[in-house]
Amino acid sequence: xxxxxxxxxxxxxxxxxxxxxxxxxxxxxxxxxxxxxxxxxxxxxxxxxxxxxxxxxxxxxxxxxxxxxxxxxxxxxxxxxxxxxxxxxxxxxxxxxxxxxxxxxxxxxxxxxxxxxxxxxxxxxxxxxxxxxxxxxxxxxxxxxxxxxxxxxxxxxxxxxxxxxxxxxxxxxxxxxxxxxxxxxxxxxxxxxxxxxxxxxxxxxxxxxxxxxxxxxxxxxxxxxxxxxxxxxxxxxxxxxxxxxxxxxxxxxxxxxxxxxxxxxxxxxxxxxxxxxxxxxxxxxxxxxxxxxxxxxxxxxxxxxxxxxxxxxxxxxxxxxxxxxxxxxxxxxxxxxxxxxxxxxxxxxxxxxxxxxxxxxxxxxxxxxxxxxxxxxxx
Numbered sequence: 467x468x469x470x471x472x473x474x475x476x477x478x479x480x481x482x483x484x485x486x487x488x489x490x491x492x493x494x495x496x497x498x499x500x501x502x503x504x505x506x507x508x509x510x511x512x513x514x515x516x517x518x519x520x521x522x523x524x525x526x527x528x529x530x531x532x533x534x535x536x537x538x539x540x541x542x543x544x545x546x547x548x549x550x551x552x553x554x555x556x557x558x559x560x561x562x563x564x565x566x567x568x569x570x571x572x573x574x575x576x577x578x579x580x581x582x583x584x585x586x587x588x589x590x591x592x593x594x595x596x597x598x599x600x601x602x603x604x605x606x607x608x609x610x611x612x613x614x615x616x617x618x619x620x621x622x623x624x625x626x627x628x629x630x631x632x633x634x635x636x637x638x639x640x641x642x643x644x645x646x647x648x649x650x651x652x653x654x655x656x657x658x659x660x661x662x663x664x665x666x667x668x669x670x671x672x673x674x675x676x677x678x679x680x681x682x683x684x685x686x687x688x689x690x691x692x693x694x695x696x697x698x699x700x701x702x703x704x705x706x707x708x709x710x711x712x713x714x715x716x717x718x719x720x721x722x723x724x725x726x727x728x729x730x731x732x733x734x735x736x737x738x739x740x741x742x743x744x745x746x747x748x749x750x751x752x753x754x755x756x757x758x759x760x761x762x763x764x765x766x767x768x769x770x771x772x773x774x775x776x777x778x779x780x781x782x783x784x785x786x787x788x789x790x791x792x793x794x795x796x797x798x799x800x801x802x803x804x805x806x807x808x809x810x811x812x813x814x815x816x817x818x819x820x821x822x823x824x825x826x827x828x829x830x831x832x833x834x835x836x837x838x839x840x841x842x843x844x845x
Contacts, residue, residue, distance in 0.1 A: 478703045479544045485583040488541055496546030499627040500536040508625050516616040516624075524612045527625050528605070531612075537602045538627035538634070540576040547707045550577050555681040559648035562656035566817040566837070567649055574647035574677050581704055582672040584696045588642040597642065601634045610637050645671060645733050645784070649818060650678030653840055654686065656816070657780045658729035661685055666730040666774070668719035668767055672697065673704045675732065680710040688712035691722045694748065720766035724774035731840075733784040734767070736797070756795060760804060768808050772845065781810055781843040784818065802841060810843035 492500035501508070507530060516523045531538070542550060559571040579585065579598075589595035601607045611633035615625050618636075623629060654665055654675075661684050667675045670692040679688050690712065692698055698716040705712050715722055724730070735748070753759040771781050787796050802812050817837040 478699070479547075482581060482583055483541075485586075486539075486541065486580075487536060492536060492541075493543065496543045496549060498541050498546075499538065500541060501534060501538070501627050504530055504534065505626065508623070511616075511625050513616060513620070513624065520613070520616070523616070524609050527612045528609050531602075531608065531630070532605070537599050538630040539579055539598070540628075542577070542580055544707070547577065547581070548709075551677070551681070551708050554647065554677065557648070559652060561652045562816055565814065566819060567652055569819050569821060571646050571648035571652065574674070574681075575644065577677060578644050578647065578673045578704075581707075582644070582697065582700045584694075584700070585642055585644065585672055598631065598634055601637050607634070607637045645674035647674045647678035647681070650675040650731075651682050652678075653782065653816065654679050654729060654731055655682055655684060657731065657782055657842065658686070659684070660728055662687060663728040664689065664726060666690070666724045666727040666771065667732050668722075668724075668730060668771065669732040669734045670697070670701055670714065671733065671735075673701055676701060676704060676710075676712060676714075677708065680705075680708055680712055689715075689724055689727065691715045691717045691719050693718045718763075719770065720763055723770050726776060727771075727774050727779060728776055729780045729782070730771045730775060731780075731782040731784075734763075736785075736788060736790075736795070756797070760800065764801065764804055765808070768805055768810070772808055772810065775845050777845060779845055781805070781845070782816075782840050784838060784840045786838045798839065798841070805841075805843050810845060812841065813844045814842045816840040816842060 488500065492498070494500070494502040508527075511523060511527055554574045554577065557573045559573060560568040586597040586599040587595065588597070601611070611630060612625060614633040614636055615629050618633075619629060658665060663684065664687045665679055667679070667688065667690040670676060670690040676688060676690060679686050688710065690701070692701060692714070693716060695716060698714065701714050705714060719732075719734075753762055768781075775781060783801060785797060785801055787794070787798050789795070806812060816839070817835075818840060820836040820838060
């Protein structure tokens with residue numbers, strides 16, 4: 467069943483702007499931060515100024531940001547969104563090479579961050595919300611981010627909004643993130659080198675795979691499911707902005723039966739790691755134990771994919787072991803075992819390389835790698 471209560475595009479952009487607190491006086495173009503008129507003042511805050519009086523400099527930068535009180539991200543008009551999606555389609559990124567995807571591939575993230583405002587209300591279970599918005603609104607964390615801008619950055623524009631956003635992401639605590647659109651594009655082009663291939667995303671989430679896969683020159687036919695009604699509305703809006711003919715359904719993957727698909731790929735929700743909404747369809751609300759999650763979500767989803775996948779098709783999942791309230795959860799081996807029991811063969815693992823945080827203890831010089839796996843199966 468497809469949800470019908472989706473706002474028309476103009477109504478949706480108004481709702482998005484309302485969430486972010488965007489007013490007419492903040493709009494300096496089709497793509498903007500809302501701080502453009504303050505850039506000359508930001509330029510006066512150099513490393514030398516900071517070194518001369520760190521506390522006073524932090525307070526002065528803080529005052530500028532708190533008085534404007536816009537979260538430091540990239541914002542768009544509707545025409546700006548369309549232009550950004552066209553521009554994303556023309557960009558090249560890191561593909562899969564020697565079984566891995568390198569760092570980078572960040573293009574497109576500003577689009578999804580702006581549209582999917584409910585990323586700012588999702589929260590890691592048992593730890594409260596710690597989104598970019600929460601960090602910005604917390605005076606101590608904002609001042610800590612300003613300090614990071616001065617002490618870990620070099621050159622000009624030390625406290626511009628882009629630098630401030632990156633610094634806020636480094637402030638202590640976990641937050642909900644989105645799958646990179648360029649990584650999604652690279653993975654599917656590697657797994658499904660068939661023009662017009664039918665690609666099934668069994669957990670659409672915040673639109674990274676929708677943007678990436680539908681922007682491929684392979685002209686894939688994207689089919690996706692997500693039961694979160696708010697997320698579904700944003701997915702439909704992004705699909706309209708892209709100009710795609712993707713099929714998106716407001717259903718759980720354990721209830722949806724795909725047909726004649728060449729590739730199934732997603733990054734599914736962990737049963738107790740993140741709270742996306744209070745709706746009954748959310749894994750966190752449906753399943754109380756890991757066993758329940760595997761029996762009620764994982765197995766039915768895999769069975770539906772196995773049935774709907776063509777004989778030469780590929781099934782892939784980005785998933786990782788994790789820690790949450792209640793202990794450590796080893797899900798990767800069990801995911802592979804479940805897939806093989808259903809009839810899949812684990813053919814390879816693609817490494818998605820991840821950044822390590824700056825600072826002492828990350829062992830970068832010793833060659834430490836940080837990565838998440840995309841586990842690939844054939845039928």
